Amino acid sequence: MSNEIRGYGWRPVVQANRGKYLPAQNKIKSGLFARVEIKNHMEKYGVDLSCCEPDDAAAYENFSDYLSRSFKEGERPIDADPNALICPCDGYLTAHFINNLCTIAVGGHMYSVEKLLDHDAAAKEFAEGLALIIRIDDADPHRFIHIDNGMISDFQTLSAEKNQEDSLFFGPRNYTLMNLRHFHTVAQVEACGNAKGVEQFAPEGEQPVFDKGQDKGRFFCSTAGIILLFKKGMVFPDDEFMANTRMGLETRVRMGEKIGVAIAASLS
Numbered sequence: 001m002s003n004e005i006r007g008y009g010w011r012p013v014v015q016a017n018r019g020k021y022l023p024a025q026n027k028i029k030s031g032l033f034a035r036v037e038i039k040n041h042m043e044k045y046g047v048d049l050s051c052c053e054p055d056d057a058a059a060y061e062n063f064s065d066y067l068s069r070s071f072k073e074g075e076r077p078i079d080a081d082p083n084a085l086i087c088p089c090d091g092y093l094t095a096h097f098i099n100n101l102c103t104i105a106v107g108g109h110m111y112s113v114e115k116l117l118d119h120d121a122a123a124k125e126f127a128e129g130l131a132l133i134i135r136i137d138d139a140d141p142h143r144f145i146h147i148d149n150g151m152i153s154d155f156q157t158l159s160a161e162k163n164q165e166d167s168l169f170f171g172p173r174n175y176t177l178m179n180l181r182h183f184h185t186v187a188q189v190e191a192c193g194n195a196k197g198v199e200q201f202a203p204e205g206e207q208p209v210f211d212k213g214q215d216k217g218r219f220f221c222s223t224a225g226i227i228l229l230f231k232k233g234m235v236f237p238d239d240e241f242m243a244n245t246r247m248g249l250e251t252r253v254r255m256g257e258k259i260g261v262a263i264a265a266s267l268s
Helices: 036-045 063-067 111-116 118-124 239-245
Strands: 010-015 084-086 093-095 101-108 109-112 130-136 143-145 150-158 173-180 185-191 196-202 213-217 222-231 235-237 249-253 258-262
Touching: 010 109, 036 063, 093 101, 093 239, 109 239, 111 118, 111 173, 111 185, 111 222, 130 235, 173 239, 235 239, 239 249
Parallel strands: none
Antiparallel strands: 010 249, 084 258, 093 130, 093 249, 101 109, 130 222, 143 213, 150 173, 173 185, 185 222, 196 213, 235 258
16 A cells, blocks of 8 residues: 555554544444445545455445455465464554553553453453554455454453543454463454444354354444454564554554464463
8 A cells, every 4th residue: 555664574564543543433334335435435545356255346235245345265365384373354463562450552552451351350361461453444354354263252242431532442342252272362352433333253053163264253334453462471473563563653464364473382
């Protein structure tokens, strides 16, 4: 994209733009929309449908289906290394340490993991761990996948926190607490303008078990992001993410690519 520049590492980066994250007033676009709206969105953000299915704008019944479009088979290969942490979606990533008070420093502000998850006990599990924040860009397909083999242990839909100006963390959101084979307990938060603007694809079978690379869900809101929380000593992210984040840069990432590596033993 035209605003991408060079940072530390091989991936392109952009200047962090906190104002673009997750406006609380954003509404779900779920009705039928004229094809002209899709065309205008494609022209404004330089959307290329050649890697998507369907690849014809006229084939989408409404704007929400277009926004949450799928990739063609093979366009986003899943890294085959079983110890690789893969990216759940296309977007721009920043990496942040969680301190022993269970807060995250982002853009000069401190944010509470307890308030993010609305769960004190769950938040304490991530003290001194790592938070990876992925902002899905306007031009990106608003889909996301599972980052490892595992099982869902808890799922919550949370409303927006009152009296919070910054909705990156405290807007409407879903969070899934997962037990992963290579990364132990991980929380994945899907945040957008409206928590009902996220569709979850439930794992098949009686138990909520899923595989690495399996579809997890899609967003119907145009502005959205994913926050991954890891416990201390579970993952080592690629060096460029920390370096670029310190410089106020977001790093371009793609669904399925390696963004880190497991540094803990697999769960038995």
